[in-house]
Amino acid sequence: MYLTRLQALGFKSFAQKLDMPLQKGITCVVGPNGCGKSNVVDALRWALGEQRPRSLRSGSMGDVIFSGTRSRKPLGMAEVSLTLDNSQKILPTEFSEVTITRRLFRSGESDYLLNKIPCRLKDIQNLLMDTGLGTQSSYVIEQGMVDEIISDNAEERRRCFEEAA
Amino acid sequence: MYLTRLQALGFKSFAQKLDMPLQKGITCVVGPNGCGKSNVVDALRWALGEQRPRSLRSGSMGDVIFSGTRSRKPLGMAEVSLTLDNSQKILPTEFSEVTITRRLFRSGESDYLLNKIPCRLKDIQNLLMDTGLGTQSSYVIEQGMVDEIISDNAEERRRCFEEAA
Amino acid sequence: ARQRFLNTFGRIRENFQNTFQEFFEGGEADLTMPPEEDPLEAPIIITARPWGKRLQSINLLSGGERALTAIALLFAIYLVKPSPFCVLDEVDAPLDDANIARFVKVIQKFSKQSQFIVVTHNKGTMESGETLHGVTMEEPGVSRLVSVKISSDSENQVDSVDAFT
Amino acid sequence: ARQRFLNTFGRIRENFQNTFQEFFEGGEADLTMPPEEDPLEAPIIITARPWGKRLQSINLLSGGERALTAIALLFAIYLVKPSPFCVLDEVDAPLDDANIARFVKVIQKFSKQSQFIVVTHNKGTMESGETLHGVTMEEPGVSRLVSVKISSDSENQVDSVDAFT
Numbered sequence: 102m103y104l105t106r107l108q109a110l111g112f113k114s115f116a117q118k119l120d121m122p123l124q125k126g127i128t129c130v131v132g133p134n135g136c137g138k139s140n141v142v143d144a145l146r147w148a149l150g151e152q153r154p155r156s157l158r159s160g161s162m163g164d165v166i167f168s169g170t171r172s173r174k175p176l177g178m179a180e181v182s183l184t185l186d187n188s189q190k191i192l193p194t195e196f197s198e199v200t201i202t203r204r205l206f207r208s209g210e211s212d213y214l215l216n217k218i219p220c221r222l223k224d225i226q227n228l229l230m231d232t233g234l235g236t237q238s239s240y241v242i243e244q245g246m247v248d249e250i251i252s253d254n255a256e257e258r259r260r261c262f263e264e265a266a
Numbered sequence: 267m268y269l270t271r272l273q274a275l276g277f278k279s280f281a282q283k284l285d286m287p288l289q290k291g292i293t294c295v296v297g298p299n300g301c302g303k304s305n306v307v308d309a310l311r312w313a314l315g316e317q318r319p320r321s322l323r324s325g326s327m328g329d330v331i332f333s334g335t336r337s338r339k340p341l342g343m344a345e346v347s348l349t350l351d352n353s354q355k356i357l358p359t360e361f362s363e364v365t366i367t368r369r370l371f372r373s374g375e376s377d378y379l380l381n382k383i384p385c386r387l388k389d390i391q392n393l394l395m396d397t398g399l400g401t402q403s404s405y406v407i408e409q410g411m412v413d414e415i416i417s418d419n420a421e422e423r424r425r426c427f428e429e430a431a
Numbered sequence: 432a433r434q435r436f437l438n439t440f441g442r443i444r445e446n447f448q449n450t451f452q453e454f455f456e457g458g459e460a461d462l463t464m465p466p467e468e469d470p471l472e473a474p475i476i477i478t479a480r481p482w483g484k485r486l487q488s489i490n491l492l493s494g495g496e497r498a499l500t501a502i503a504l505l506f507a508i509y510l511v512k513p514s515p516f517c518v519l520d521e522v523d524a525p526l527d528d529a530n531i532a533r534f535v536k537v538i539q540k541f542s543k544q545s546q547f548i549v550v551t552h553n554k555g556t557m558e559s560g561e562t563l564h565g566v567t568m569e570e571p572g573v574s575r576l577v578s579v580k581i582s583s584d585s586e587n588q589v590d591s592v593d594a595f596t
Numbered sequence: 597a598r599q600r601f602l603n604t605f606g607r608i609r610e611n612f613q614n615t616f617q618e619f620f621e622g623g624e625a626d627l628t629m630p631p632e633e634d635p636l637e638a639p640i641i642i643t644a645r646p647w648g649k650r651l652q653s654i655n656l657l658s659g660g661e662r663a664l665t666a667i668a669l670l671f672a673i674y675l676v677k678p679s680p681f682c683v684l685d686e687v688d689a690p691l692d693d694a695n696i697a698r699f700v701k702v703i704q705k706f707s708k709q710s711q712f713i714v715v716t717h718n719k720g721t722m723e724s725g726e727t728l729h730g731v732t733m734e735e736p737g738v739s740r741l742v743s744v745k746i747s748s749d750s751e752n753q754v755d756s757v758d759a760f761t
């Protein structure tokens with residue numbers, strides 16, 4: 102199973118639609134400081150059901166909606182769609198291609214869709230449960246985690262291990 | 267006032283004598299990971315009277331003595347000498363050039379010298395007191411401090427400010 | 432719970448002994464807990480010995496050596512329950528050219544089994560990817576994707592890498 | 597003690613508003629404490645607005661933007677009691693080429709008053725120095741200085757920079 106496409110609109114700095122095709126092997130995401138690379142990672146985690154705003158570098162979930170700039174107004178909704186190739190039937194569904202869509206409105210309401218059919222967050226979590234893509238995002242390795250695991254703070258270090266257990 | 271020469275032998279990875287001339291302006295220290303660049307910074311701080319092993323990335327002060335490798339035996343003493351140009355008489359001494367020397371033996375004994383004349387650590391600290399080079403090494407800015415000041419931990423952030431006060 | 436943690440810990444430890452040797456091309460590392468303490472509370476001790484150097488606690492290694500050791504450990508944890516894809520966000524920042532080459536070799540080997548999305552500023556890492564996506568922010572605060580696919584087009588590769596950094 | 601902290605804080609704050617604008621070539625930043633709390637206990641809040649973006653708490657900025665903001669703040673603290681020299685150990689690791697150029701410009705300006713010793717892996721930073729010292733470890737665990745002085749010898753500069761990375 103692998104990711105084939107990431108789309109985002111209204112999510113963090115993606116005030117303009119992002120449409121990123123993805124391939125097997127190694128894909129590098131590059132660009133200057135502050136251009137949105139880590140936001141791409143956040144969009145991916147969010148689509149896969151990340152519920153902790155802290156893991157998305159946000160104070161509260163509403164912070165992920167595009168909050169405007171000096172020349173653009175804020176948007177009212179954030180939407181991310183992630184398409185996975187399921188031809189090996191690793192996900193428990195007959196579809197050979199699965200698109201997960203997540204929306205969040207300023208009101209706090211959320212929508213979840215699987216292949217455009219509305220569903221609950223729980224359905225998405227169940228779908229991903231056996232793939233290691235569940236609520237723990239241990240598939241993301243970032244600089245902050247490198248610091249935590251080296252850290253003198255035994256608590257922080259232990260937490261990285263406990264999340265795997 | 268500026269530094270003109272750093273010498274080290276038996277200090278951390280300097281099993282062979284280090285003799286580094288220094289100029290005004292910007293001096294860059296470069297080299298591969300683990301080659302000894304941060305050890306040069308530690309040598310500088312140690313010569314200026316750094317007393318906290320943690321600031322030298324060490325568990326205890328004895329850790330700064332060259333502890334051997336697979337093909338070299340440990341050494342019995344660490345010695346660092348730092349030469350400062352004092353032609354502007356910023357340091358309270360008539361010498362226009364001042365060399366601070368610090369030695370530490372495995373026994374735990376320490377020697378301090380000013381222009382080759384034995385003295386106490388206190389004499390070195392008094393000499394440096396008004397230059398901002400005292401016991402606080404606020405003249406060193408490193409990656410760890412960048413993380414502390416950004417850190418969510420209000421305690422860590424505050425400590426950077428209190429050390430300046 | 433205690434037994435489950437010990438099982439996971441055992442697997443992470445074994446993985447780590449291997450991943451460390453892959454990333455460092457030699458040397459050895461280990462993960463231990465003081466045996467007399469409760470496994471659910473004990474501090475986790477990381478020791479590592481890059482080739483030719485002495486075995487030390489991870490805190491005594493250089494910045495780059497520590498980062499690469501942490502990356503090896505985070506991979507060891509990831510391998511306990513590997514997901515179909517893995518995202519790396521700028522973990523290569525402290526590595527020198529030689530370590531980047533080792534890091535890239537290991538990622539390329541893993542990428543035969545898992546899809547990798549690697550956010551990076553490093554040219555060496557960029558050149559290892561089959562696909563390169565550039566993110567820009569010509570309008571402040573608004574991200575835009577400037578895709579550059581370089582799979583099977585190595586001619587294109589060098590110029591486009593320069594364009595993004 | 598309260599008054600002394602408030603005085604120092606005020607000076608750091610003023611310095612920070614300036615250093616931020618120097619490092620970012622625009623934008624603005626501020627340092628505040630919630631006024632109703634005890635200045636010796638209150639959390640210190642850092643807000644920053646890179647050019648064209650919105651004012652945000654430092655945690656919502658990108659990795660590189662946060663690092664540069666922290667560098668500006670650490671310099672602001674340093675300037676309260678500037679010592680004759682300043683040592684930077686790899687603080688430039690998360691910065692992209694454009695930010696390296698700004699960082700270098702500011703360091704060059706400060707270096708007219710203070711001596712700088714800069715440990716770095718970054719080629720842009722290396723090229724800004726008047727002197728370059730290379731440290732190597734041909735024998736594992738034993739550091740050796742391979743000096744390359746490049747002041748008034750810019751021809752020499754490019755080749756030697758390559759030799760060290």
Ligand SMILES: Nc1ncnc2c1ncn2[C@@H]1O[C@H](COP(=O)(O)OP(=O)(O)OP(=O)(O)O)[C@@H](O)[C@H]1O
Nearest residue numbers: 113134135136137138139140166167168658659660
């Ligand atoms: N909800 C939001 N609305 C608008 N802009 C946002 C929002 N959340 C984050 N941003 C902006 O996105 C930018 C950060 O992007 P990101 O963290 O992806 O950068 P990056 O490419 O990873 O940079 P670096 O190389 O420095 O790590 C910041 O400038 C931030 O202001």
Ligand SMILES: Nc1ncnc2c1ncn2[C@@H]1O[C@H](COP(=O)(O)OP(=O)(O)OP(=O)(O)O)[C@@H](O)[C@H]1O
Nearest residue numbers: 278299300301302303304305331332333493494495
């Ligand atoms: N007392 C000691 N005796 C022998 N070797 C030591 C001692 N203390 C530290 N070292 C060695 O010095 C090396 C670290 O050097 P240092 O931290 O200066 O590297 P660096 O050049 O800053 O690398 P990086 O670019 O990764 O930050 C380590 O390999 C460590 O084992």
Ligand SMILES: [Mg+2]
Nearest residue numbers: 138139658659
């Ligand atoms: Mg980032």
Ligand SMILES: [Mg+2]
Nearest residue numbers: 303304493494
């Ligand atoms: Mg270092």
